[in-house]
Amino acid sequence: MGVGPARKRIEAIRQYTSLGAGFQIAMRDLEIRGAGNLLGLSQSGHITAVGFHLYCQMLETAVAALRGKPLPGRADVPVTLDFLETRPERVLAGQVLPAFLPVDYVADEKSRMEVFRRLSNAGSTGEVKAVRTLLRDRFGRIPEAAENLLSLHALRVLAAEKKIDSLTVKGDRLIIERGGEPLQIEGRFPRLQATQPKAKFAEIIAAVRTM
Numbered sequence: 001m002g003v004g005p006a007r008k009r010i011e012a013i014r015q016y017t018s019l020g021a022g023f024q025i026a027m028r029d030l031e032i033r034g035a036g037n038l039l040g041l042s043q044s045g046h047i048t049a050v051g052f053h054l055y056c057q058m059l060e061t062a063v064a065a066l067r068g069k070p071l072p073g074r075a076d077v078p079v080t081l082d083f084l085e086t087r088p089e090r091v092l093a094g095q096v097l098p099a100f101l102p103v104d105y106v107a108d109e110k111s112r113m114e115v116f117r118r119l120s121n122a123g124s125t126g127e128v129k130a131v132r133t134l135l136r137d138r139f140g141r142i143p144e145a146a147e148n149l150l151s152l153h154a155l156r157v158l159a160a161e162k163k164i165d166s167l168t169v170k171g172d173r174l175i176i177e178r179g180g181e182p183l184q185i186e187g188r189f190p191r192l193q194a195t196q197p198k199a200k201f202a203e204i205i206a207a208v209r210t211m
Contacts, residue, residue: 077159078166081204083197084152088145097197098145099152105143106135119153128154148201155205162211167204174204176211 085096106112115131122128132150135142142150159167168175174190176183183190190207194200 077156077164078168079152079156079159080166080168081152081201082170083200084148086149086152097148097201099148100145101149102143102145105146106139111138119149122153122157123160125154125157128157151201151205155208158205158208162208164208164211167208169200169204174207176208 083096084099086099088098088100088102101112101115103112106115115135118131118134119128122131128150131153132142135146135150155167163178165177165180166175167177169192172192172195174192176190192200192203194203
């Protein structure tokens with residue numbers, strides 16, 4: 001990286017110092033180095049290592065820390081479902097549920113990044129619903145993959161509200177940790193009754209709601 005781009009990046013950080021500036025800095029960074037295939041099947045730079053959601057969160061956190069301002073609450077509960085796939089190239093029909101924002105649904109990169117930013121920052125069910133409303137109003141009927149992505153974030157928010165540390169599904173095992181301890185029934189992890197991915201997803205959400 002030459003001196004010119006480095007100075008531009010420093011100037012961007014100086015310019016965008018308000019809350020939420022992480023997204024603006026990321027956009028400015030894209031202008032400086034070029035967008036490439038940021039939201040496609042391949043990526044480049046630091047975003048490759050951490051993913052775009054976390055990339056923006058890290059930038060926002062850094063800017064907020066420098067200004068001494070707290071970030072709004074967001075649901076950061078790790079949720080890992082072995083039947084849900086967020087990478088389009090790995091989705092096999094009938095075997096896993098797709099959970100991503102299809103390029104043919106939201107093609108504009110800036111709009112896609114805004115959706116991702118709002119989802120990653122969502123700290124309440126209402127904020128996830130607001131993203132769903134935005135998608136429906138601006139882009140029409142929401143495809144299954146995007147609906148599953150919204151439901152995944154809604155589950156993460158719900159898990160945070162229930163004070164869950166992490167939620168993992170492996171086969172029929174539902175592994176939930178809360179207070180640093182795994183939740184078990186008679187020494188065993190709860191077992192999911194459903195066998196199909198969509199039914200499993202619904203069963204998990206229902207189970208977390210009752211906790």
